[in-house]
Amino acid sequence: MADHRLRLGSAVHPHRTLAQLQRVLPRGRHCQSSSPEPYLTCCHLSPHLGGTSDGDACSTLRTNRPRWNVIQTDIRTLDPAPCAAQWHRPSLLAAGVPCPPFSLAGKQLGAGDERDLFPAVLSLVSAFRPRAVLLENVRGLLQKKFASYRERILHALAGFGYAAKWKLLYASDFGVPQLRPRAVLVALEQDAFHRFSWPEPQFDTGYSPLMGDVLRDSMASQGWELADVWAGLAQRIAPTLCGGSRKHGGPDLGPSRARKAWAELGVDGSGLADSPPAPGTLLPIRLTVGQMALLQGFPPDWKFEGRKTSTYRQVGNAFPPPVARAVGRQIAAALTHTGNAVGTCDNPHTGKKEMPASESSRRPSPFTTPTVSM
Template sequence: MQRTETPTQPPLTCVELCAGAGGQSLGLEQAGFRPLLLAEIDPDACATLRANRPRWPVLRSDIRALDVNAFQEAEPDLLAAGVPCPPFSVAGSGLGPEDERDLFPAVVALAAKLRPRAVLIENVRGLLQQRFNGYRTEICRRLAELGYVAEWQLLYASDYGVPQLRPRAILVALPARLFRLFQWPVPDATAAAPVTVGRALRASMAAEGWELADEWAAGADRIAPTLCGGSRRHGGPDLGPSRARQTWAAMGVNAASVADRLPQPGERLPVRLVPEQLAQLQGFPPDWVFTGTKTARCRQIGNAFPPPVADAVGRQLAAVLAGVGFKGPETSTLAGRRIAVQYDGQQGSPRPEGP
């Protein structure tokens, strides 16, 4: 993975919308950003943020009703958001802008009020489908009116040390003369083989004395399917839809539900994973605590933006923002022209989504 030095003085600042359980927040913290505000509507996710970072300014709020007057003068370096995925996912019916949960317009509206130096938004790969071409173009057009050059890119979590494929559609927007300096993170070609489920979870599988831990790890020596968090409308503590469960079964995992404890001596294959293992598959550190019921914890984990990916993108933004003493966007004829990788287009190197 391409790395840059993390800026330390002065600290870069960030306002994060739809912060969830802190995947993006943690990655941006590691990249050198200090949060001015983290807005999240889910009470369990807010509790998780407060439990792990008591000093973070967490506000439970629908971002469509967010009052920015209290921190508008802070001039954030970055406005980041992990907007709800169901409007652009198969599981969520893919209604796009017709879905009431589509919050892209709210993020753009807040960008107009806050005037950050950069904007970062992540969502599911489905947003890059051809049928959403017009919608992505419209988002870039609105950002162009604010003086930003916007670009979409498809990143895979497995390229950044996460034992899960998890493709994500990432949008980065910067003023034109800053955007010219920005480079997307690239995997480190010198790194060892990608981290697999077996390698990542072998130690925890053996923690309670389970005799089959090594055998299981050998059979799970592959990248995990994309974890699904579900929504409050439907979904429980499981590892995803039928196709994903078939892949998990081939890895010795019963994906129909989530366990309350690690595998015990004498337990036979397939086994179930515990929430803490799901968090590890998302790239969270072992000391990151999730609050709420098991279903709530699994939902927070499954909906998260993997911290290592947020860190990788954040460091590339930090390298640009820390090196240029420019506040606020500028108007440019270049603004809004760059719209990158298409889900079913010709750019980039296509990969199978996986279950």
């Protein structure tokens, strides 16, 4: 895939791109490890083309993770040499690559879209040479029309010494009350690749949190008398949240087809609310950014910086934290020789341990810090 470097040079535009590069602190702080290694490190790239939301997303990370080293820059022009020298070799490079080039809701221009940042991310993989790579994108990337594109990515990673594979994961299998299918790629060095296994679904259909149950307390928080009625109507997995982009307008829950699905759950998808419904509010209601964050699997205490449109995009474009955590634990297990890391998991909404779909006993993962793609 030698054309990556050529296309990288020709793809630079004035749009700013967010690169969040974090180092996980030593064991006993953000990362716990039973391996001989004192800690695992992570370089996390969260590309955005959302204008001012770039700075807001950085502020969000600094607010919630003040110990992380957060850098705002353009990853297409970033000189990786100083970073590589300072941070040495990361255990994991994780990236949520912009989705519009492959989204079913867009024109699906793939490599012809100026927002395609896979070449830039691969260049950083080449420079940093992490022990493992985690990339995620929309399900559209797994379509037949992008088969050659996916193969070029695998070929490039093979040239760097990695074995890699793609898989479709559903957020609802990991405690997120939203279907949200995602194309996920995991790449590891050859000696660790054979120890990696994808996380198994952690919730059977009968155990998966449902939208009405997750948002019921929030809906009732201002005294709305229809909260229980609405929660009963919304006893389903929510449709996939749409995060929007620079070329998309204000905050809403997607095109007309998506809004129809939300309407069946008693939700007005034409916009977002500033606060939960007050007494006297009639159905359908609008969701707040905070309620969207709960549907995305964020913990209730996670704080978002910026105005409504900016925070909406941060939430809607995220890789659900519970899914990232499940995959990250499996990667850590492969890197630290601890075997399959899946066991009982924390419900992201209650914090309680839940029984996974398979009750077989497994050893816990040493890598417990979730990767959050903003």
